[in-house]
Amino acid sequence: MPLLFLRTMRENKSIVPKKGVFAATVTSNRRIRECFWTMNLEFTGAAAETFAKFRPGQFVQVDVSHVGVPADDLIAPDLRDASQRNILLRRPFSFADVTAERDRTTAELLYCVLGPASVRLTTLDSGDSLSVLGPLGKGFSVPQGKRLALLLVGGMGAPPIRCLAKSLRAEYPDTNVVAFVGAKTAQALPFEGRFDDVPQRVDFLIPALAEFGIPCAVTTDDGSAGQRGFITQRLDQWLSEQRDWSPETTILYACGPEAMLAATARLAAQRDIDCQVSMERRMACGIGVCQSCVIECRVEDSDETVYKLCCQDGPVFDARTVVFSSPTQVVEEIGLIRAIKEGQASPLVDRAEVFKALENGKENAS
Numbered sequence: 536m537p538l539l540f541l542r543t544m545r546e547n548k549s550i551v552p553k554k555g556v557f558a559a560t561v562t563s564n565r566r567i568r569e570c571f572w573t574m575n576l577e578f579t580g581a582a583a584e585t586f587a588k589f590r591p592g593q594f595v596q597v598d599v600s601h602v603g604v605p606a607d608d609l610i611a612p613d614l615r616d617a618s619q620r621n622i623l624l625r626r627p628f629s630f631a632d633v634t635a636e637r638d639r640t641t642a643e644l645l646y647c648v649l650g651p652a653s654v655r656l657t658t659l660d661s662g663d664s665l666s667v668l669g670p671l672g673k674g675f676s677v678p679q680g681k682r683l684a685l686l687l688v689g690g691m692g693a694p695p696i697r698c699l700a701k702s703l704r705a706e707y708p709d710t711n712v713v714a715f716v717g718a719k720t721a722q723a724l725p726f727e728g729r730f731d732d733v734p735q736r737v738d739f740l741i742p743a744l745a746e747f748g749i750p751c752a753v754t755t756d757d758g759s760a761g762q763r764g765f766i767t768q769r770l771d772q773w774l775s776e777q778r779d780w781s782p783e784t785t786i787l788y789a790c791g792p793e794a795m796l797a798a799t800a801r802l803a804a805q806r807d808i809d810c811q812v813s814m815e816r817r818m819a820c821g822i823g824v825c826q827s828c829v830i831e832c833r834v835e836d837s838d839e840t841v842y843k844l845c846c847q848d849g850p851v852f853d854a855r856t857v858v859f860s861s862p863t864q865v866v867e868e869i870g871l872i873r874a875i876k877e878g879q880a881s882p883l884v885d886r887a888e889v890f891k892a893l894e895n896g897k898e899n900a901s
Contacts, residue, residue, distance in 0.1 A: 693726065
């Protein structure tokens with residue numbers, strides 16, 4: 536029986552793995568804003584066939600352990616010490632675009648330089664090889680009967696939502712799509728272009744979405760682009776202005792800081808709209824082995840909750856099921872992230888200091 540199986544495998548060369556470790560070739564890697572970069576990758580052979588089935592919202596784990604560190608003068612001062620750390624584990628990223636062609640599949644990796652792993656990515660040039668594990672996780676889905684799709688982007692939540700925007704236009708051309716994009720400042724919008732004069736109306740404001748015929752509204756915390764305030768407030772305002780929409784035929788898709796996702800889930804519940812959120816957790820493996828990326832979820836028709844894995848059960852979840860962190864937990868996580876970035880031995884910070892930073896808009900819940 537094993538010999539028959541092996542012979543069948545040799546004869547059937549069309550068998551394509553659902554996921555695996557593949558070598559991608561870098562075709563370009565360039566800075567588009569102060570800390571944002573976009574890298575284009577090319578997959579060939581079995582990898583091309585596998586990633587041709589990549590769905591928006593899925594992710595990959597990238598190995599940068601062999602990638603060198605840039606020269607000190609090319610690293611932001613606040614990242615120079617942390618950038619010297621060895622990188623042992625793969626890092627999760629979601630693609631902003633995937634295009635399948637006859638003999639190759641290309642993907643766009645939009646990333647923000649925030650730590651030692653992403654700093655290393657900036658050194659890759661055209662022709663370099665990058666080890667990619669994927670596709671991983673469960674992506675977005677489109678239930679039947681949805682005629683209006685609302686896309687919510689918070690900061691670096693842009694990649695999976697842009698990938699979804701392209702998919703919606705290609706696979707659901709009759710679905711009306713409107714995007715809502717928010718960030719702390721105009722400079723924090725992870726797209727190419729100038730946004731300091733973006734108006735407050737819903738229009739074709741962001742080229743990366745406008746190329747698919749998708750209008751959007753922009754908000755920033757400081758009002759430097761679009762309307763001042765939170766993106767969920769802008770969405771609520773827009774919904775109140777509409778007269779020809781129905782909750783039953785509308786769906787929300789959101790990716791961004793967890794505080795924004797929690798607010799989106801509350802808004803969706805208040806308006807009885809289906810909502811899918813792309814969650815984020817620190818992942819050591821991405822395949823469910825380490826059990827480090829748990830998400831607390833409600834059990835249907837019960838008061839009980841269970842813990843699901845962001846890497847396998849998600850990262851996309853039905854917003855109704857997710858138990859979002861309390862404000863206190865969010866503050867503690869911000870403190871942990873800051874401590875890790877600063878290389879402190881103990882990830883403990885003064886809570887009053889964190890609250891003050893939050894009030895001053897110097898920290899992001901993501």
